[in-house]
Amino acid sequence: MPKFAVRDGWVCQAYRFALDPTPRQEQMLRSHAGAHRYAWNRGLRLCQERYAAERKWYSAGELHRMWNCDKKVDPDLAWWSINSKCVYQEAFRDLDRALHDYIKSVKGERKGRRLGFPKPKKRGRCRDSFRFSTGAMRCAGSAVRLPRLGTITTHESTRKLARRLDKGTAHILSATVSRTAHRWHVSFQVEVQRTIPAHHPRPGSAIGVDLGVTTLLTGVDDRGCVVTVPGPQALKTSLRRLRRASRGHSRKARGSANRRKAATRLARVHARVANVRADALHKATTDLARRYETVVAEDLNVSGMLANRHLARAVADQGFATARRMLGYKTTWSGGRLVTADRWYPSSKTCSGCGWRKPSLTLTERTFECEACGVVLGRDVNAAINLLNLASSTASGAGTGPGIGTHACGARVRPVNDRHQALSQEPGIPDGSKTGTAARQLAAAGKHAR
Numbered sequence: 001m002p003k004f005a006v007r008d009g010w011v012c013q014a015y016r017f018a019l020d021p022t023p024r025q026e027q028m029l030r031s032h033a034g035a036h037r038y039a040w041n042r043g044l045r046l047c048q049e050r051y052a053a054e055r056k057w058y059s060a061g062e063l064h065r066m067w068n069c070d071k072k073v074d075p076d077l078a079w080w081s082i083n084s085k086c087v088y089q090e091a092f093r094d095l096d097r098a099l100h101d102y103i104k105s106v107k108g109e110r111k112g113r114r115l116g117f118p119k120p121k122k123r124g125r126c127r128d129s130f131r132f133s134t135g136a137m138r139c140a141g142s143a144v145r146l147p148r149l150g151t152i153t154t155h156e157s158t159r160k161l162a163r164r165l166d167k168g169t170a171h172i173l174s175a176t177v178s179r180t181a182h183r184w185h186v187s188f189q190v191e192v193q194r195t196i197p198a199h200h201p202r203p204g205s206a207i208g209v210d211l212g213v214t215t216l217l218t219g220v221d222d223r224g225c226v227v228t229v230p231g232p233q234a235l236k237t238s239l240r241r242l243r244r245a246s247r248g249h250s251r252k253a254r255g256s257a258n259r260r261k262a263a264t265r266l267a268r269v270h271a272r273v274a275n276v277r278a279d280a281l282h283k284a285t286t287d288l289a290r291r292y293e294t295v296v297a298e299d300l301n302v303s304g305m306l307a308n309r310h311l312a313r314a315v316a317d318q319g320f321a322t323a324r325r326m327l328g329y330k331t332t333w334s335g336g337r338l339v340t341a342d343r344w345y346p347s348s349k350t351c352s353g354c355g356w357r358k359p360s361l362t363l364t365e366r367t368f369e370c371e372a373c374g375v376v377l378g379r380d381v382n383a384a385i386n387l388l389n390l391a392s393s394t395a396s397g398a399g400t401g402p403g404i405g406t407h408a409c410g411a412r413v414r415p416v417n418d419r420h421q422a423l424s425q426e427p428g429i430p431d432g433s434k435t436g437t438a439a440r441q442l443a444a445a446g447k448h449a450r
Contacts, residue, residue: 012173013192017144018155019177019184025152029177029184032149033128035083037121039067039091044118047099060096064089084148090131113303124263129178137172137188139165144186146175152186161188169193181267197335200293207292208387210347210380211300211323213314214366216284218380220388221292226381229284234276235317241269281323289330296387297324299343311363339391351375352385 021029046066047057058066067088071077080088098118104110135147139158145151164170173189207221216231235242245266252259288295305315324340331338341347348368349358356372361379368382369375377385 009194009196010191011194013190013194014187015158015161015190016185016187017139017158019144019186020153020155021184025149026184028149029179030128032083032087032130032177033179034123035080035087036091036130037123037126039088040095041120042067043092043095044120047095057099060089060092063092063095067092084132084135086132086134086147087130090133094131124260127178127180129176131177132175133173137175139188144175146177146186154186155183161190164190164192181271182264183271194333196333200335202291203293205292206294206296206388206391207288208296208384208389208391209288209327210383210387211298211318211320212380213311213318215380216280216318217323218378218384219288220381220384222388226384229280231318232276232280233317234273234280235313238269238273242266242273245269277317277319278322281319281326285323285326285330289327289334289336293336294339294391295327295331295336296339296341296391297327298345298347298383298387299340300324301343341387341390345386345390347383347386347390348379350382350386352377352382352389 043058043063046063051057071080095118101110102115102117105112105115132147136145137147138145139154140162141159142154142157143151144154144158161170165172169192171191173191176187176189178185178187205222207219207227209217209219211217214231216229217227218229219227221227245262249259249262249266252262300320302315302321305320306312308315324338327338346357349361351357351368351370351373353370353375354373356370358368358371361368366379368377368379
């Protein structure tokens, strides 16, 4: 009998590889990217013309049928066969998706910031990318095979994905080729048969994680050990090079070859910053997901934090939103769970020893001093302990269902008087958290009195 029961399932996962194309292959990659831009711009122009006349747009299928008819009779489109037919079809699909997302954003049906109307794509002003959805897409050793492009050498080995393809536990759905700075990448969207354990290798282990700007994360586990992961601060360490590269780029004449070279140098610095940050986040989140069954983190308002001009650079440099997203799927793959505390939960202001809540705590105060019990702790350590205590409260039944780990319902964010003061509803949460509603609390008190 196996030690842990398992359940099998298919999940969509991306495998990204850096390419080392030959000069001829790089010319073909640029040609495909240009074809994607042309198809996007052509479809956008047709949609705008129809909308001005009929107040409706063409769908992706209609644009593709029109393209198939025009490319055979229009002599200006004689070059279309140089590139794969998938490039044009996927460009129309991308445009159709962008138009639908714009409508949903205007109606308020789409989360996030409001999207603008799709704009034309211009070489040098947009990202070079295109997608294959059909054709021969394979990988073996240190090479990948793509439609019309043939076999392209990769900068790294592809054996991990190749073994899954050979065993039949993975199927390639599409391949997206894109260029970041000077490097071309291919990203395979793969349907993978992943075995997810029903139980974590270390059942009962838990850790509270507080994300910060001085350190990437500070955690306290169920054994009382403090885990600190220093952030690489990739942007801060590369800021001098970025400034020099940016000044060099701005001083070059527009449209000149020197300006293109300067833009390439600037893009390389930005790409390195992004790679260093992503590498640190992957290593930290993978380690947490493997070592602990339950990981508790805060639901931070990252967009609101970025509005603070004093904190925006440091917050963006750490990648809070990316860290939480990675913890979400990595804990699931390891058989654990991610408990998300409500963003209004005062983890930093609440004493982890007695539950006393400090009225105000500025960002410059890095040490928490409790005026009730006298405990003195680091600000991040105190917040991590409070988040760890929140995990035990959810395990006892306070948090279940889709919103597990978040506080219960209903309190005003800033109570205006005592009548609307929120009271605690969940076991294990100090009174200072002020969750719940006064009406429910009074009703419960009357029921117990009877």
